[in-house]
Amino acid sequence: SAVISQKPSRDICQRGTSLTIQCQVDSQVTMMFWYRQQPGQSLTLIATANQGSEATYESGFVIDKFPISRPNLTFSTLTVSNMSPEDSSIYLCSAIEGGSGNTIYFGEGSWLTVV
Amino acid sequence: QKEVEQNSGPLSVPEGAIASLNCTYSDRGSQSFFWYRQYSGKSPELIMSIYSNGDKEDGRFTAQLNKASQYVSLLIRDSQPSDSATYLCAVNTGFQKLVFGTGTRLLVSP
Numbered sequence: 001s002a003v004i005s006q007k008p009s010r011d012i013c014q015r016g017t018s019l020t021i022q023c024q025v026d027s028q029v030t031m032m033f034w035y036r037q038q039p040g041q042s043l044t045l046i047a048t049a050n051q052g053s054e055a056t057y058e059s060g061f062v063i064d065k066f067p068i069s070r071p072n073l074t075f076s077t078l079t080v081s082n083m084s085p086e087d088s089s090i091y092l093c094s095a096i097e098g099g100s101g102n103t104i105y106f107g108e109g110s111w112l113t114v115v
Numbered sequence: 116q117k118e119v120e121q122n123s124g125p126l127s128v129p130e131g132a133i134a135s136l137n138c139t140y141s142d143r144g145s146q147s148f149f150w151y152r153q154y155s156g157k158s159p160e161l162i163m164s165i166y167s168n169g170d171k172e173d174g175r176f177t178a179q180l181n182k183a184s185q186y187v188s189l190l191i192r193d194s195q196p197s198d199s200a201t202y203l204c205a206v207n208t209g210f211q212k213l214v215f216g217t218g219t220r221l222l223v224s225p
Contacts, residue, residue, distance in 0.1 A: 001161075031211050042203060042215040043159070058212075092158055096211055104149070104205075104213055109158040 004107035023093030138204030
């Protein structure tokens with residue numbers, strides 16, 4: 001299976017600031033996604049990261065708050081903008097490996113706490 | 116609204132017993148189904164995937180799918196304390212997007 005690395009793994013952020021999370025996959029993947037897991041909650045899809053074009057956002061998530069880039073097949077970034085304590089969550093990068101059908105794998109997550 | 120429902124638990128079983136985790140989903144058109152295990156402080160780890168009606172076995176794990184009843188389950192045989200975790204049911208509702216249940220917390224006591 002693809003190995004998905006995220007940076008940072010953990011951070012404490014000040015209210016009103018922005019943070020960019022990087023996701024690197026060790027092989028070419030067909031699709032990449034960003035999920036959020038708020039404390040005590042399950043995972044919610046933020047957006048599909050599209051290579052070379054604007055991400056496709058799910059209901060309740062907007063580009064101004066969560067800008068996403070995917071310049072190539074193996075790398076994507078998610079920015080959490082103008083953070084508030086409600087943004088304290090785990091942010092997970094996920095990907096579908098080309099040869100694995102539609103099995104979706106997750107990175108180890110980026111744990112953000114906004115103070 | 117496409118939904119995936121799980122009992123939040125905790126489900127408590129003694130070591131060596133069979134743990135049975137259940138999940139129902141609302142989107143009848145869903146084609147693929149996944150079980151992820153999540154330890155506290157860790158990201159989800161894929162345990163099983165199932166695409167066709169019936170049973171699929173992998174070691175101590177068996178996934179069961181009944182599309183007519185919109186029901187998917189995970190059986191863990193010979194449960195071990197190391198199996199104590201939250202188990203997330205996920206349904207691919209199209210375009211490879213996963214909708215997750217809220218998870219069932221499993222506690223296996225020695």
